[in-house]
Amino acid sequence: MKLTLVKNILDTRINRGAAMLEVSDIHVYYGLFEAVKGISVNIREKELVAIMGPNGHGKSTLIRAISGLVKIRGGKIEYNGKKIDKLKPPDIVKMGIIQVPEGGHLFPEMTVEENLLLGAYVPGAWKKRKENMQIVLDLFPILKDKMDQICLTLSGGERRAVAVGRGLMSSAKLLMLDEPSLGLSPLLAKELIKGIKKIKDTGISIILVEENIRYIRELADRIYLIEQGKVTLEGKKDQVLGNKHVKKAYLGII
């Protein structure tokens, strides 16, 4: 499928003032390859922002850049008005910006309980690990019986639940979910969506990287479309999903 780039920015200035995370014009390189070519996104308190777009076009890289796992070249990332793009990942985690990466990056030889506990590794969260554990178990009751099981032996859905749960253990203020539904059966995905909704209701802001439009439609407040390392479209959910290019390229509606 040939992509036509649509430079049609909708509703750009609407939410600027209240943004908790502000990513402005960042560039990321892997060697000589420029994976992110000047992306700007922002997210407000209690908001769920979805990031959609084809695979390999820079969505995950954006998330990794916010987490500090890759260094940016040019541009800046601010969190509550403070520049965070020079910080190391652990310091960013301490601020409450938590990533749930694609594939989870769980600790495979550890039990579910250990994985969750490590989610609360940063000092502030460690104190609240018991309460947070309760919250996670309320969200994902399936984990209750699996606490002593090694993660390697979990099913895909359970693993995803542990990954999200581990993210929540750190008293997250901003949760970044990278393709949480990838490879899940529709039933499990539904469970997960329920969980994400509940998380949102507790007041945590969420950045959701997703390719499945169904989930986006159900969850998102706003949407960014990232294509070839750039934001090609952004706006409220209905605006973006109603866009002609999106309809044609992603929703299969002609």
Next chain:
Amino acid sequence: MFSDIASAIIIGLVLGSMYALAAVGLTLVWGVLKILNFAHGGFITLGAYFVWVGITFLGGNYVISFLLVMGLTFLLGFVLNAGVIRPLQGRPESETNIFIATLATSIIIENLIIVGFGGRYKSIPEMASGSLTLGSISINFQQMIIMAVAPVFLVGLMYYLKKMKSGMAVRAVAQDADGAAIVGIDSERVYSYTIAIGALMAGVAGVLLGVIFYLSPGMGGDPLVRALFIMVLGGMGSVKGTIYGAYIIGIIDALARYFIGMFWASPILFVMFILLLLLRPQGLFGVKV
């Protein structure tokens, strides 16, 4: 015959205890940093000499000397990391370069000991003298102490890794470094105290080796070579596997000494090592850290 087997197994347990302590630090460092710390043998030597210094110069108290060894080797572990390993990590060819740099470190340690204490044998006064004889099996109290002390440290290490927060962080970095970064674990810090813990375990192994044998500047070399074998047998990076592996090698070593002769015990182990590397390089257990 039977009593030979029985006493070989007892000696195997003594050797295994020592090998386990010597290997466990090496394997932990491999598991977390994916590097082969060749200075490990040097730290075994240092442990023995520190306890000797503690006992002969600082009043002769075993407990205090033991604590001194643990403290000093732990601190020197940080020095090793900051001065030698960290500057080389993450560069191209770091695997080779760290091997050579830690080899150079072991040369430095050995020669510092020669300069400082001379090349003559030293011996640590016995903790307990006497022996226990059951039929034709005889085991002395020193060996019994080793069999008792080693598990304390091994279990302690396991407990630390399993139950304590920073121990869990060590395992986390070993299993998924990105995952560890995501939950806020500073891997640099974990690296440095992993090396320090490895150094501490080497120091403890050195003390026990010094208790049953004698101190010489190159004394850490042999246990290091055994530790390499054990590390692979247990599955590179697996602490639990390494402990099993150490006792297995200890018993095989002892049986070979009893039934084939002391000359061939080592070559036999090396042949087994080669076979293991060719046939089952992932080790016997395949358990991670």
Next chain:
Amino acid sequence: MKSNKFLLEILAIVLVLSVIPALVRQQYILHVIMLAMIFGIVASNWNLAIGYGGMFHLAQVPFFAAGGYSTAILSVHMGLSPLIGILVGGVAAVILSLIIGIPALRVRGIYLVFLTFAFHFIMLSLVLYFVDITGGDMGLILEPIRIGATNIDMFNPVVTYYTALSLFVLSLVFIKTIIDSKIGLALVSLRDSEVYAVSRGINPYKIKLVTFVLSSFLAGVCGAFYVHYLRVVTPALFDWSFLITFLASIVIGGVGTLYGPLLGAFILTFLMESLRFLEMFRNIVFGLLMILILIFMPKGLIMLANRAQSIFSSRQNSAGIVDEEN
């Protein structure tokens, strides 16, 4: 063009090294240069595997020792002539490299290090055990070699020196030929991206084995030469100090370069000789130097030489420009 440059370089090296015996009366200096040449050859052949092939193994010392022991055993027990003996040393190393390489190169990384490490110890045990053949710990003492009825000692210092020099040049040409050949190209592409290389139809195992075997030959030859030169072979041939010397030569000079290990061997040998006044502190200084070089000059001293060369040539250039301006 490229081979012309190489020819010139070789000529320069031969010229410099071959006039030394005429200028230097001291056998000590010749001996140290010879050691440097021998260590340089062994190191640069090892570098073929480590630097070009990306196979970090520890079998080079066993190759060296195999060369030494095979020729010594044959010459002591069967009166083999040393000239053939030197070749026999190379062949023995090649046979050993096949014995080790065929199984060992199926494993990689740290496992290859361990495997070759284990071989080292097994060989040493065999040498120590079969006293009747190897002389055990005592080793074997070789007769001085005389050519025919003349009284010319075949291994008198000057003759030995030029023999070592010939080996040195031979090794340079040998390695250059390999790295410029298809094997060399395949090796480099394997090292840089195995997936790509395999997709281009390169069989990694075969190429690695060929390189492994090729890199052993001159190590064996040097071992044999070394033994004939010193007229004695002892288990000291397995000493770790050899491993450290060869490895340090590669690292100090520059991994994966043609001249690096040779330069490294010369610098290391002369440095260690000139540091003798440090007595017991010499090895400590050596260890520290190694670590510092690894940290601050990871590409080795050959990079400094290259930089100096580029400065030199750019200076010439800039001088030319200045002339024009005037």
Next chain:
Amino acid sequence: MSEKKISRRKYLAIAGGAVAVAAVGGAAYYLGMGGPGAGKRPVKIGIAAGLTGRRSGVGVDSRDAVLLAIKEINEAGGILGHPVEPVVEDTVDQEAGMITSVFLKLIEREGVDGIIAHWGNNSCAEFDIVQEKKIPYISAGAANQVEAVITPNPDAYSYIYMAVPSYKLYGTIFPEYISILEKEGKYKPINHKIAMISRAFEYSIFITEGLTKTFTDMGWEISIKEHLPSAKVEDWSSVLSKIRSDPPALIISTMTDPASDHLLLKQFLEDPTPSLLYEQASPNDPEFREMAGNDADGIVHVYGIQKIPTDHPYRVKYQENFGRDPSPYGIISYDQMMMMKIAMENAGDPFNREAVAKALLNIDYKGVMGRFVIDPKTHLPKGGGEFMPFPVYQMWNQENMMLYPFEVAEQEFKYPHWYQKALTK
């Protein structure tokens, strides 16, 4: 561009400066070497010692002993009025290439007039060098190796002499003594079996072979044979269990390593058998005496050195200087230096090397170890009888007591302290 040029210039300047400093330093070093000192021309003695290798204990003891001898010689006015100047070089592990470097450097760079090297070097790589360069050389290396090299043509090695006698007597003296004891009924062995423990070390192998041959000729049987790759033994249980299940009358260890020999004794005493314990050379090591204490009472061995009691002037002197008891290597090397001194004095001119070498051949020096008279066939000091004595020693109270030859015996053979207990069990 200009900035770059400056940095390059700077770089060149630094490099040039470094080269200049090195050159000046080097020149000064070599000029300084040739410059004659005040007073009479010193006699330079090269000391090739493994200060940092595996046997650094031996190397340091040897060096110290030579330095002690030189200090004494200088205090007494030097050699024929010439002061003696030591030049120490580290031979590390005595590897042949390293030995060659050291000897060539000592001879050509340092211009030494004689060289002393200690026990433990069996390379013989230096022989051709010292012979060709005509440097009087006293070695204490592998005696049987040297014997094998020199015997076919002693004249071709006219500059090379040894300070330790042939090992051959080790193979005969002890069996001889045991058979006399047995005949006289002073020792009743429980059987005629021997447990023979050796290691891959030339001294050990040679003595083991000698003892094995003599004892089997006498009708004894080697019932247990254990050969070890090195001196590193953490545990002797496997050998001891064989010994305990079939106790031999004699346990012979030629390990020649104080640590492993002490461990053997210690573990043996946990459950001793009625056997005599013969441990080669180790009872002469101060480390062994310290570690074993009175546990060693009754150990027998033969050593090619005359008895050096605790109040022996040399032993006292060595302790005063270095704060430790001399090891055998700390004794041999002292005698080596004294041999050199006497030879130089006998030659009438310490710098007339040919004369010094000839004087070494004809030396008759009563040293700490014994009387040095060189056997012209082997260039080794003569052993046995009035020359280098090979007494049978038995250790009592951390002191080696002579048992045999009977003319010099200090006491009669006594059963070791574990013997009766083990016999009655």
